Amino acid sequence: MSADLTKTHNRAGFLRWHTIRRIATQQSRDSLFGWGIYIAATVSVGIAALLIFNSVRFVGESDLNVISQPFLFPLQFALTLAMLFVAVEATLSIARPREQGSLQVLFFAPIDEPILIGGNFITGLLVYVFFVVLTLPVLLLLVWATNFVLPTVLLWAVIPTIFAVAVALAFGLFVSAAAPSARAAVLILVAGILILLGLQSAYTALLNIPPTSRFFDALLFIRSILASLQSILSWLSPIRMLDIILTSSLNNDWAQLLKQIGISLVATAVWLFAAVRMLHRKGVLP
Amino acid sequence: MSLRTLFKQRSKWSLTIILFILAMPPLVFAQEAIDRQRSFVYGINAGIPDAVIGTFAPPTVDTIYLMSTETSIVSPRITSIYYWPITNDYRASWGILNEVVEGELEIISGLQTVETIEQVTYTIHFFQGRGSSSKPTLFIGEEAEVANAQFEADQIAYRDAVWAYEDARQAWLDAAREAQKKGVDPNLFPEGPIEPPAPTTFSTGLNSGFPIKLDPGNYRIRTRAADGSIVPKSERDLVVFSPRRTAVGYEVIPEQRWTFPEQSNDLEGAILGRENSSVYLKPFVSREYPAVSYARLQDPQDVSTGQVGEWTWVAGEPIDNAVLEQVNNGQVLGQIPLQPYTVKQSPGGRLGYEILEYNSNTPFETPRVDFVAYRLPLESNNRNFSVQLRTDDETLLLGSNRAVRVAGNNSPFILALISLLPLLAGGCILWWRQQQTYRLKSSADSV
Structure with missing residues (x-):
């Protein structure tokens, strides 16, 4: 009796996984055969090329450029753009079909909320992997052409960035499930990104502003606040997570890397759960 | 009796009161400017790899930062402290009051006392010069007394030698004057006395304190007096930290602006140079510390650093x-040897420098040593390599490896073309997809 029950359970699990895979395959094919991903990849490689060009050109002007973390910024920029691209796609993945009414039709099939969220989540991961596969050889070509330095460890560091992307995807799906329309979903995502990026950039900018004097610092309070927010951002902001993962990999700081991966997994699980609950609450009707 | 009469009768007292009133404001102001307080503090001699940093922790400092790799001394003292608004910190008047607080130091981790340290005698000897041989030496307990006795004996010996030298010099000068009067040839004068070399060691003298060397971590410390009570204001947090990474850093000196060297500390860092130029490398031991901890070890009252989680490379020996x-x-x-170099400024209106290998046989061409470094040529036929350091005993120095590149193509046109490749790949995929769709459609139509 219990063996039969386990068998049925396994069969149901297999069917659910099969449906998730079908959704993921179909959605990622749609992305692959659209211009969006190629335009985003071209922009990210273009900006990376600009950053590399800037470093190489500086040598021409000053004879010397001592770079502490070579290729980190170009790669970080390219991966951030990839992450934002898949996050935007995830944000539209539920809100848009719901707005168009096609989500209701989809739910006539044996699909429930976890399957839909899971399918779209895996789609995002696959699209990110494709984005990386598309851009990395071009970045290597840029490195070869400019005789720039690419630390091998940075290539390996690309692998754990998928955990930061997973958080961005899960958050995007939550926003998509919660927003009343596709436009509202994108607006919420953009606002969220701007706030998180603003906090991170403000902190980085403040680090580069020296204190008012050796003994007094007019910006001390703001510095302290932003410094405290950085630890919160490591839980909330996928962009900050990406930064920590790449930097700790480059510095061979494995403890920090593992800690950040753990944080990312927890954050992903929380956002995915919230997305499922939100979709269940909001329903499939516009 | 009129006021005038009273004033005349009590003129002595009146004058005293007037003088007192006139003197009042400055007295009051002086009290406001330096409001000294008798307070418990910890005197700190924080050991770092190539020095000892002397600071103190007034009651406003709730956390003391020390390194795990070196022994540090923490001394409980009662002293006179005052707030100095110009530098926004508290200062100690050790000359006015410097009272040793007897007792033992309890080090607590979590809820458990992990160590109890007795106060011991110590002395620190500092040496002139830079390098591994000039690292200050900390002597503790009996060793401190022996070292201090030796230091004092050396001082006395030097003083005696200076006196003897002064006497000998005076005698030599008298003899020289006498000989001059007699018309003796100056070449026949005996050699004058040689001045004794000045001592190169300096000492803090004998002091008492708690020697601390702990594993990295967060602790709490407090001083327990002889009667078993905790000395008020003696409870502080203690952060013991260690370097995250130790490597070899390089000071990179470009040929044309040797007065503005750059530093390469990061292990994954790279040196990018122009074709057919040279750079000069000066290596040193470099350690990476938590930025906040290192800043507050140097100055426990520093509050300006808010860079929690940031790391900083510190140049060492x-x-x-x-x-x-x-x-x-x-x-x-x-292999490139370490060599001395002389810098010559280009003469005339032409600005720039010429760096020449120092040669003692050509004093006119290379009169002095300006710096000692490794000369690294960057040539067009060797654009891609790395450098590393090997010691005299053939050991490869870990963390000394750096990538060196001669900058390559920086044509914006080529870089822009490369950047368009993803779009080209997309175009190819979409074209292929379109062909597939047409084929399927036409085959479906034919069916």
């Missing part, structure tokens, strides 16, 4: 017992 190797794909291309 110079390395002068190694050769620089140029390496490509695991093969050593060549």
Whole structure:
């Protein structure tokens, strides 16, 4: 009796996984055969090329450029753009079909909320992997052409960035499930990104502003606040997570890397759960 | 009796009161400017790899930062402290009050006392010069007394030698004057006395404190007096930290602006140079510390650093017992020795420098040593290599490897073309997809 029950359970699990895979395959094919991903990849490689060009050109002007973390910024920029691209796609993945009414039709099939969220989540991961596969050889070509330095460890560091992307995807799906329309979903995502990026950039900018004097610092309070927010951002902001993962990999700081991966997994699980609950609450009707 | 009469009768007292009133404001102001307080503080001699940093922690400092790799001394004292608004910190008047607080130091981790330290005698000897040989030495307990006795004996011996030298010099001058009067040839004068060399060691003298060397971590410390009570204001947090990474850093000196060197500390860092130029490398031991901890070890009252989670590389002892190797794909291309160099400024209106290898046989051409470094040529036929340091005993110095590149193509046109490749790939995929769709459609139509 219990063996039969386990068998049925396994069969149901297999069917659910099969449906998730079908959704993921179909959605990622749609992305692959659209211009969006190629335009985003071209922009990210273009900006990376600009950053590399800037470093190489500086040598021409000053004879010397001592770079502490070579290729980190170009790669970080390219991966951030990839992450934002898949996050935007995830944000539209539920809100848009719901707005168009096609989500209701989809739910006539044996699909429930976890399957839909899971399918779209895996789609995002696959699209990110494709984005990386598309851009990395071009970045290597840029490195070869400019005789720039690419630390091998940075290539390996690309692998754990998928955990930061997973958080961005899960958050995007939550926003998509919660927003009343596709436009509202994108607006919420953009606002969220701007706030998180603003906090991170403000902190980085403040680090580069020296204190008012050796003994007094007019910006001390703001510095302290932003410094405290950085630890919160490591839980909330996928962009900050990406930064920590790449930097700790480059510095061979494995403890920090593992800690950040753990944080990312927890954050992903929380956002995915919230997305499922939100979709269940909001329903499939516009 | 009128006021005038009273004033005349009590003129002595009146004058005293007037003088007192006139003197009042400055007295009051003086009290406001320096409001001294008798307070418990910890005097700190924080050991770092190549120095000892002397600071103190007034009651406003709730956390003391020390390094795990070196022994530090924490001394409980009662002293007179005052707030100095110009530098926004508290200062100690050790000259006015410096009272040793007897007792033992309890170090607590979590809820458990992990160590109880007795106060011991210590002394620190500082040496002139830079390098591993000039690292200050900390002597504790009996060793401190022996070292201090030796130091004092050396001082007395030097003083005696100076007196003897002064006497001998005076006698020599008298003899010289006498000989001059007699018309003796100056070449026949005996050699004058030689001045004794000044001592190169300086000492803090004998003091007492708690020697601390702990594993990295967060602790709490407090001083327990002889009667078993906790000394008020003696409870503080203690953060013991260690370097995250130790490596070899390089001071990179470009040929044309040798007065503005740059530093390469990061292990994954790279040196990018122009074709057919040279750079000069000066290696040193470099350690990476938590930025906040290191800043507050240097100055416990520093509050300006809010960079929690940031790390900072700190340059340490110079390395002068190694050769620089140029390496490509695991093969050593060549070895470069450490050499002294002389810098010559280009004469006339032409600005710039010429760096020449120092040669003592050409004093006119190379009159002095300006710096000692490894000269690294960046040539067009060797654009891609790394450098590493090998010591005299053939040991490869870990963390000394750096990538060196001669900057390549920087044509914006080529870089822009490369950047368009993803779009080209997309175009190809979409074209292929379109062809597939047409084929399927036409085959479906034919059916």
